[in-house]
Amino acid sequence: MYDGDNLYNGRPLFRAAIMNSRSVIPLERVDGDKAQSVFDMVVGAAGCSTAADNEKLSCLRDLDYETYFNVTNSVPGFLSYSSSSLSDQPRPDGKTLTASPDIFANEVKYAAVPVIIGTLQGEGTFFSLFQANITTESDLSTYLNDIIYRDATREEITALIDAYPYNNGSSGSPYGTGTLNEQYPQFKRLAAILGDLESILSRRFFLATLPSSVPAWSFLATWDHGTPILRSFYTPDLPPIFYGTDAPSLAIQDRCISFITSMDPNNGIEYAPAGSKAY
Structure with a gap:
């Protein structure tokens, strides 16, 4: 927010960050087509569609709490066909959030504090469970263009898909499982694309933009890799960290505590299973 200015009364609001899964994902403006369609869905569910444009907000504000709660939760969530095209993402407004985070990253308009940033190996499987009608490359292209990346050209979508060979379901996410876990044709391919663009590649992109003077550590985890279908999916890194x-x-708890106290996750660590060092 505020082009990376995290000062309040002259003091920084935070001195470091531990970020899991998502980081500099592209966001559409608050007055964009996606935001407008979500607003229209809420207005329709509330019975406020017949109100004049300048009265729709007043109509929503006049609702009782329970009705308002229900209509705002009537829009698609991430466990739905629209997947990672979330209804309730932050929206750049030109003031508080002046642009999309991926643009900030290139311009280093963020609070450049020490970070630990990590992702799961199979971040995209969780977001690819409800698209069983996608059975061909053409279906996949249409879905990505119409639902996920609506501002992209069809040529850009085609180039993206071409970077992820299908190989009869033997490649893609969950990785290292051969032809297993292909829940429908294109499932592992879609999971690889969404996992990369929403989490894994965005993490690497963010790290590449950090000034060399900013300490940063990264991890790629495989917690719960034995989970059927999903394998190392979105969120199973959180229970180990907290419980x-x-x-x-x-x-991982030792490294987080070490980072909080010394700004170095590898400083004085006690628990160090083989291959667990943060880089």
Whole structure:
């Protein structure tokens, strides 16, 4: 927010950040087509569609709490066909959030504080469960263009898909599973694309924009890799960080605590299973 100015009364609001899964994802403006369609859905569910444009907000504000709560939750969530095209993302307004975060990254308009940023290996599987009608490359192209990346050209979508060979379901996410876990044709391909663009590649992109003077550590985790279909999906890194008592959980907790106290996740760590060092 505020082009990276995190000062309040002359003091920084935070001195570092631990970020899991998502970071500099592209966002559409608050007056864009996506935001307008979400607003129209809420207005329709509330019975306010017949109100004049300048009275629709007043109509929503006059609703009782329970009705308002229900209509604002009637829009698609991430466990739906629209997947990572979320209804309730932050929207650049030209003032508080002046542009999309991916633009900020290129211009280093963010609070450049020390960070730990990590992702799961199979971030996209969770977002690819409800698109079973996608059975061909053409279906995949249409879905990505019409639902997820509506401002992209069809040529750009085609180039994106071409970077992820289908190989009869033997490649894609969840990775390293051969032809297993292909829940429908194009499932593993869609999961790879969404996982990369929403989490894994955006993490790498953000790290590449950080000034060399900013300390940064990154991880790629495989928690819950044995989960059927999803494997190392979105969110199973959180329980180990907050509640786990096994060695890998204690190792990540140790690194977070070390980072909080010394700004170095590898400083004085006690739990260090093989291959657990943060880089």
